[in-house]
Amino acid sequence: MSQTLYIVKIGGNVIDNPEVCSAFLNDFIKLNAPKILVHGGGKVATEIAAKLGIETQMVEGRRITDKAMLDVATMVYGGLVNKNLVAQLQAGGCNAIGLTGADGGIIRSVKRPVKAIDYGFVGDIEAVNDQQINALLYSSLIPVIAPLTYSSEGTMLNTNADTMASATAVAMAKTYKVNLIYCFEKKGVLSNPDDDDAVIASLNPESYANYKNSGAINKGMIPKLDNAFAALEAGVDQVTICHADDLLEAAIGSAGTVITL
Ligand SMILES: Nc1ncnc2c1ncn2[C@@H]1O[C@H](COP(=O)(O)OP(=O)(O)O)[C@@H](O)[C@H]1O
Numbered sequence: 219m220s221q222t223l224y225i226v227k228i229g230g231n232v233i234d235n236p237e238v239c240s241a242f243l244n245d246f247i248k249l250n251a252p253k254i255l256v257h258g259g260g261k262v263a264t265e266i267a268a269k270l271g272i273e274t275q276m277v278e279g280r281r282i283t284d285k286a287m288l289d290v291a292t293m294v295y296g297g298l299v300n301k302n303l304v305a306q307l308q309a310g311g312c313n314a315i316g317l318t319g320a321d322g323g324i325i326r327s328v329k330r331p332v333k334a335i336d337y338g339f340v341g342d343i344e345a346v347n348d349q350q351i352n353a354l355l356y357s358s359l360i361p362v363i364a365p366l367t368y369s370s371e372g373t374m375l376n377t378n379a380d381t382m383a384s385a386t387a388v389a390m391a392k393t394y395k396v397n398l399i400y401c402f403e404k405k406g407v408l409s410n411p412d413d414d415d416a417v418i419a420s421l422n423p424e425s426y427a428n429y430k431n432s433g434a435i436n437k438g439m440i441p442k443l444d445n446a447f448a449a450l451e452a453g454v455d456q457v458t459i460c461h462a463d464d465l466l467e468a469a470i471g472s473a474g475t476v477i478t479l
């Protein structure tokens with residue numbers, strides 16, 4: 219029986235809220251098992267870009283990333299957000315190491331081909347170096363992964379954090395029983411987006427299709443759930459979507475929305 223590895227993704231709305239983020243990090247530190255943190259930061263990037271006079275354009279939850287926006291993404295995700303998370307984890311006694319996909323060559327991607335939409339410098343993941351990630355875990359380092367990848371041409375590419383978490387989980391499922399937990403600012407996937415307590419306990423592809431058709435599940439939740447189902451189909455053991463406050467409960471299956479096939 220292989221060991222459980224927790225891959226926890228934290229979204230940009232939580233990162234932007236210092237109190238909730240700090241409480242979440244304290245719980246992440248308490249999670250007593252091999253673990254990886256994948257972070258977003260879309261909200262911070264949008265704020266900093268606006269201060270620099272760069273407008274944000276999102277299509278289906280993905281940021282249109284021209285060169286100026288790529289520079290913002292690289293600075294904000296790989297620098298500001300990643301290093302602040304690492305500093306807080308280190309202060310709490312957790313030996314975190316901050317990485318983009320380029321560091322240690324852990325996640326390589328290819329620039330998304332231009333079809334109906336030109337997303338610019340956005341990467342579609344091609345390869346996750348699970349052996350390199352394993353080497354870090356064996357050294358008792360806790361990887362903290364920013365939503366950036368690199369191309370074989372030597373450029374950084376902006377990559378959705380939910381997809382980073384899902385692809386990392388799939389690669390690590392070769393050696394671990396992976397428990398993937400998406401933490402955000404709501405208690406789970408809601409059956410009624412206006413009622414924060416209407417948490418769906420368990421969601422399968424059929425119920426997902428129904429909620430999507432009725433409009434109850436929309437916007438950023440659609441790519442998150444597509445990533446969640448893709449991870450399960452590719453061998454990840456468990457996927458949960460929960461509030462950042464409920465990480466430790468979700469880790470034992472008693473909070474949030476459990477995704478099933
Ligand atoms: N049924 C739903 N339940 C919960 N959230 C939903 C639902 N439908 C849409 N959403 C939206 O999805 C968002 C989460 O996606 P996203 O903004 O990409 O999160 P993150 O930045 O944490 O990855 C929520 O903030 C919420 O506005």
Ligand SMILES: CC(=O)N[C@@H](CCC(=O)OP(=O)(O)O)C(=O)O
Nearest residue numbers: 230258259260280281377378379
């Ligand atoms: C290509 C793409 O869309 N990248 C995302 C990466 C950040 C992210 O995913 O952050 P959240 O998890 O906070 O949404 C973006 O720039 O918004």
